[in-house]
Amino acid sequence: MLTKLLTAPEPVQTSIPLFEIYLVVFGAAAVACFASLSRAAEITNNDTRRGLVALLVTSGLWATFHVGYLAAPTAELQYGFYMAGLIVGLSTVGPWLYFCSAYTGRTLHRNPTYQQAAVGLYLSIVAVKLTNPFHGLYFTARPVETPFPHLLIEHGALHWAAMGLAYALAVVGIFMLFELFAQVDYDTTPFVILVGLTALPVVLDIVGFVSPQFLDVSYSSVGVAVFAVGVLFIYTDQFQTIQLAGPYDDPVIVVDDEQGIRDYNQAALSLFPALEDAIDAELSSVVPRIAVALTTDNTLECRSNGESRYFSVSSNHFSTGKAQLGQIVLLQDITEQERYRIDLENQNTRLEKFTGIVSHDLRNPLNIAQGNIDLAIETGDDDTLDTVKTALDRMEELIADLLALARQGKPIDETERVSLAELVESCWKMVDVAEAQLDIEADLTLDADPDRLQQLLENLIRNAVEHGGESVTISVGPLADDRGFYLEDDGPGIPEDTQDDVFDSGYTTSRNGTGFGLSIVKEIVDAHGWTIRVTNGDSGGARFEIETGGQSRDETTEKGDETEPEQEATVDRV
Missing domain, CATH: 3.30.565.10 (Histidine kinase-like ATPase, C-terminal domain)
Structure with a gap:
């Protein structure tokens, strides 16, 4: 098979307009991916930055190898470029999932088990691709003239199995992003469209498979290029703002440098309904208690589902590159700690109260009992013991009530x-x-x-x-x-x-x-x-x-x- 390939009759011609369109599309995708690296390097979240940079590098190389596959003067070079594209293209799945996990606040990308399984699976599929010249089960290649002279790749069952697995994993990443978009109140429509564009090449892949007028190659690198340009050059601030508000379970509000509300998550909206439709409004006018808590470092008490919950309010500045974008206001739920503190204060208060009662109310009958006992000893008159019994009964009543008071003040579980x-x-x-x-x-x-x-x-x-x-x-x-x-x-x-x-x-x-x-x-x-x-x-x-x-x-x-x-x-x- 490889011998037939290397003896293909004529070099590929490059004068047909459709051929030039393919060169421009994949070339532009490669340039866009590599040009976006400098902007991706400014992302403040380390894991998000690493995932997106790796995705841009692999996608840029994939698009570059597609250009080589189309423009190479000999069939053997076309074969080599296509094989390189297959290997690098498969590797884009890892950075995509890494980026999606990090951007949405998950830790799946740091799990050693998942990392080892991903590397093992990737190397196994690469081994099948590299040995394709010997078994021909992944794809076959032959020169054709339609829609322009090129090396036609006809994929086998193993290719479609690997592609199905790759696209299934890519959909997992898309699901992570859409779940994040649903958690924030920010207008995420542009990002939904951009993420959708990363999946659009699947349609082109199917068209290329069923129609001889289009190349049967993967167009995913084009979708990644559009996504990168969109999030890194057009919607940069919004891209980082969504990440700040979304992954938290606790209430989060994002404000700009002038304390205008830029975003908030569903937890914050549930706790403060006034936030609805309050984008760009000043935080102090919408939720003044939060603004006060930020300046006074006080614990914030809120009513939720018929009970009091307590939050510590803190803020952190965030930026993109050298530009300061604003603050992220985080309300951390400290209800359990605060309830424990309140219970402890109440217990201390009751203890002080009991100390006063014991020292005052119990001391009086105790003194009476002691005095009458001394008198009975000195005089031998037992009549005074009646007074002692009365005093002791009084003390017994006081002690019983004190114990009841201590017991009844405990919280009800x-x-x-x-x-x-x-x-x-x-x-x-x-x-x-x-x-x-x-x-x-x-x-x-x-x-x-x-x-x-x-x-x-x-x-x-x-x-x-x-x-x-x-x-x-x-x-x-x-x-x-x-x-x-x-x-x-x-x-x-x-x-x-x-x-x-x-x-x-x-x-x-x-x-x-x-x-x-x-x-x-x-x-x-x-x-x-x-x-x-x-x-x-x-x-x-x-x-x-x-x-x-x-x-x-x-x-x-x-x-x-x-x-x-x-x-x-x-x-x-x-």
Whole structure:
């Protein structure tokens, strides 16, 4: 086969216009690839730069070898140039995937296993190509005169298998890029078109295979040349801006030197909807809190899906070559660390509070007990021991309440769906209510920790009985719009000037009270993320309103109404 090739009759002629068009197209592609190297070298991201430079070099050589294949004066030189193009052309797949992985923020290109597999596969295919003169399974060659005199290459099954694999891998890279484009809000239409042009040569490859009027060669180097010119000479800034905003999972906003918004990713848009259609607007006017956080180095608190999340805000300058383009503003999610810090501060606060209570409230009955024991020893009068027992009982109550206060203030990890009516009835059986009356206006389904909610209700019921009298009537029911529930009694109520003090540890108006019952209630409310307010009801008694952020109400127990279907109301927890 090779002997026949080397004895091809006439040198290839170069006077036909179509032939000149091919020379110009591939020649221009080679020049464009090599001319783009200087611009590619200015890309700041190292891996992206390496991948694109390698892609330009291999594609430029591929186009150059195509020119040699067309313009060489003898058939054997044409054969040699075509073989060189086959080897170099296959190698472009590696740099393309390397570039796509690096540009989209992935690390696949650094994986040693993938690198070794790629090199092994490449060398295996190259070996098949180099040995083609002996087995002829990859392609055959013969001189033809149509559409102009040249060495016709007829590809075999091995060629199409290798080409199918190469194009499949190239599509993987295209998918990476399109996924990145979908993550940013920037107008990526020019880049979608440019990436599409890298795939357009596949159509020309098919045309060249089915039509004798076109050369059956790969046109991929032309697509790479167009892509390189587009991203490195026309859309350079946008090319780098998209890379900056896209790969991050955390919210990212890209601004120019004048703090105008240039781009942002979907994570930032989800957190700050005001960013939509805010391109070119000033950051401080769209999201002023971010601008403030950048200058004050403060932690930014945001509400997302009904809960607070915390972000540290930082910025880094970026440039292309020597030109400063702006800043990339990154919001790093530090919610777990910030919650831990807040919990630690709350624990320290409670510890300081407990220290004060122990040193003050426990010391008084302890001193009484010690003094009466000393007196009993000196006088032999056992009557003083009754006072000692009273003091020790007092200390026991204080210690129990202190432990409850410490336990109830801990954050709640899991909640359950709880019926308010059922829990109130259970609490009613656990508290000494004397002759008190219970009136449940309607049921409400809550997301709560059942044990802690029971402690809360028991303390409120006990508080109502202690301050409202043994025959007090206690009412429980949902607040308007099912935003929570209330517990109200018809006792004397709480003076307005003391309503803000009732939740303070140790505050009590009862001689026998410890002053921790309502403090424990407040701790449980806070641990759930709820809010509590104390006021006086229509009857003049104390009314505690606990807002839970919205729950599901069961109307079937509503007094004075016929049974109605259960109504569901889904509301984010506070």
